[in-house]
Amino acid sequence: MRYAETGFDLEVDLTRGNIDKVASDPDSVERYLGGQGSAAKILWDRVPPEVEPFSPGNLLIFSAGLLDGTPVPGANRTSVSTINPQSNLYVNSGFAGFFGPELKHAGYDKIVIRGKSPDLVYLWIHNDKVEIRDAGHLQGKSALETASLIQKELKDPNIQVAAIGLAGENRVFQATIEHANTNTSRGVGVIMGDKRLKAIAVRGTKDITVAGPAELFEICNRHYQEIYDNPHCGDVLLSEEDNSWHVNNLAWGNAGGRIKGYWTKELKDEWAVQVESEHITQQWENYSQEFEEVRETVVDKSTRLRGTGCFNCTKECHQAYSLPGQRKYFLKSFCKLAYAMAAYEDLTFNYNILADMQDYGLDEFSMPQIIAFAVKLYEAGILTEEDLPDFPLDGVGRFSYLLGIIARREGVGNALANGIYLAARQIGKGAEKFDHTAKKIEQEPLKLDTANYAYFLMCATGGKMNIAQIEGSFPQIPLPDKEEREQFVKNWEAAPERFKEWFLQWAPGQQFSLEAAVDIVDWNEAMHYVDDAIGMCPLLSSFRGQFGGRPPYHLYNLPRFISLAAGVDLDSDRLLEISKRNRQLVRAINVRRGLRRADENQPEEFWDTRDSEIEQKHLDAYYAFKGWTSDGVPSKETLDGLGLHYVSAEFQKRGIQ
C-alpha cells in the first residue's frame, strides 16, 4: 500500500507518440520524498551531460509534491524540472493552484516527457485514459484562453490545465508555464515549447489514501486556523499596504540604482487605480423647455473583486481586480511589486503590463531586467534606431514594445529572447558590460549598501538559481533593538537553538561569523528543498520564517505531517538528511554538467564595494561545510554518507573530483 503518493509515473514520448504508465520505486519516498527530489533522481539517471537542453533526450518532468492531494493545508505545488538552455544546468521551478492534486487524483505522481512532437499538441489525461491531441487551434492563444478552450472542448469545467503562451511556442527563454493564476519561471516553459507541447490538461477522480487517517485530519483541521490567523505567512506584500521597505531598498539587477524615499504616502493611498471618465446625461431644462446635456467627470476606482487561494489553502495570495471600463485582471502572488520596483509609471501601467505578460506567458521576474537591459543598450547607443524601429520615448510604450518583439522574437527581440547573457554576446559592441547575470541567469534585485556574505553565498552557490528560492528561514535584516530581538526569538519555534543565538547577537551593520554564515545559508536552502519535495507552498514555510519568525510549517512540525500522510518514519534529523540528499543530487547533476567554483559568483554590481578575499573565504568555508572539494565537487565521503553511491561511482568513472 502506498500512502500519499500514487506509485505511478506517466511516461510520454512525444516523438513516437508513446504513453506508458510506470510503477515507481517504493523506496524513493524514504530517500527523496517526492516532487523535486525524486524528479532530480530521474534527471540524474536519464539525462547525462551529453544531452543538450534542446535535444529530444532532455526530459521535462512535472512532479506533484508528496503531500499534494492529502488534507495537509497548503500542499498543492507542482515542480517542473529539466535542463535549462540558458545555463545548461539543472532547473526546477514550481507552480501552485490545483494542478498537482488533480494529477495525483488521476493516478500519477509525475509526468515525464521526452522527445519532441512534430506539431503543436496537448496532452489530455483523464484517469487511465491518456491522449496526445492536436493543438493547432490553440496556437498563439494565451494560457488562460487555452485552458478555457480545452475545458469547453472536453466538456468538463473541472479539468486543470497548465499551458504555455505565445512566448513559449516561440521558445523564448523566459517563457512561463501558466496554470490558473500561478506560473513557473526560469526556463522550463521554453523546453515545453521546444517539445511542441502547448498544454497538459488533467482530470482525476481517484482516491489518495493516507497512513494515519483520524490523527492527520485532526492536526490538519487545526492547522487551517493557524494558517488563516497567521499574519506572517502567505503573500504578505499583497495584504500589506505599506510596501516601502521592498520598494525603497531593492533595485532590479540591471537598474543603475535605487532612489530612496520613492514609496510615499501618496503612492500608498493611490494603490487603487483611478480612471476618470466623462459622463453625459440629458436633463429636462425647465425654463427653456429643452433637453440639456449635462457633462460631469466621474472617477471610478479599481475594485478588488476577490482574493483567491490555491487548493486546500485559505490564504488569499492571488487577487482578482476589475479595472474600471477595462479588463478584469488576476494579480498573481508576488507580482504586486514586480513592476513598481522596476519602472513605476502609474498603477494602470503596472496592471496592464502584468496582464500582457500573463497573456504572452513571460516570467515577471526576469523580463523587467531584460527590458531594462535593452533600454540601457539603447541609451548607450549599442542598440540603434535600426535595431528598434519606431522605439517609443515613454516608459510605458517602451515596455510594451519590447515585450512584444521578445514574445514574437522579432528583430533584436530574437536575441533578447535568449536572456541577457546570450543576448549581450549576440549583440556585441560592448553589450557584455551590461550583463549582470549569475550563471547566465538573471538575478533578483539585491542591491544592498552593505555586504552580507551569507547572501553572497546564496547567490553564488544556490542550486535554485534564484535568491527567492533559497533564502527565507533566517531574517534578511537584523532588528536594531535588542529587546525586539529577544521577543522575536521567544516565539521562534521554527529555528534550531544556534540560529536563535546568532540572531540575538546580530546588530545592524554587523557581519556573521564564518561559521554562522555557512550554517544559515545551509538551513535556508534545506527548508526550500523540503518544501519542493512535498509540494508545500514556501509562503507557508521556507520563505516565511524571516518575517515574524512564525512560519506555519517548519522543521519541527513537518515530520509529523509527512509521517501521518505518507507512512514514512520521520523526525527532524531524517527530514534534514533527505533534504541534504536532494541538494547534493542537484549539485551532482550540475557538477557533471561542468559547474565548478569558477562559475560561482554573484553579479558584480550587487554591492558598491566588494572584498573578493572575504568572499572566497566564505566559499571555502561553505564548500567544507557541504562536504565539497575546494572546486565545489561533492566528495566521495559526502555522497556515500548520504547513500548516493551511484553518484560517486559515476564521478569516479568520469574522473570528476
Next chain:
Amino acid sequence: MSNQIRTKIVKEIKVNLDKCVACRACEVACSGFHANPKYSSFNPSRSRIRLVMDMLNDVYVPVRAGEYTSAECSGRHSFTIHGKEYSECSFCPTSCPARDLFKEPDSGLPLKCDMCEGEKTPLCVQVCRPGCLTYEEREEECGEEELKPGEMEVGLQSLIEKHGYQKVMDTFARLSKKG
C-alpha cells in the same frame, strides 16, 4: 389525535459567495469524512459539496448535493447578480445526468449531503475559515404529527395505483354485497 404543535430542528448551511476564496478545503474535508475508514482517503470527486467555479467571470459557488433525478430538467435560465452571470446549474444541488457532479466516480451512484450526521457542525463548515460557509440550526413548526400509513393503507394504495379507483371500488362493492 392531539393538537399539539410540533417542531423540528432544521439544519442549514448558509453560503456567502463573496467570502469564497476557492480553496476547495470543503471538498477535501467532505470526501475524507465520508471515506471508510473515516479520513483514510481524500478525493474531491466523492465530495458532497463541490465548488462551481468560473475564474474568468469571478463566479465561485459551493453547492451541496441534493436529490437524485433520472432526467435532465429544462432549466436554461441564466441569472445576472451584481453584474455576474450565473447559469441555473450553478446553484442546483441535484445529482443529474446532465453533469458530472455528485456521483460516485466508480459506480456512478448518486451522492447526497447528510450534514455530517454525528458531528457538531458539518465538516465543510469546520474547515471553511474565510467564513463562506456557516452553519445554523433553527426550530421550525412542522404542524400536526403526520400519521404513518398503516399496512392496509399501503396495500390499498398500491391496488389503486395498479387498477385505478373505479375498479377497486367496484370490486369492494361486489365483495361486500356477497358478505
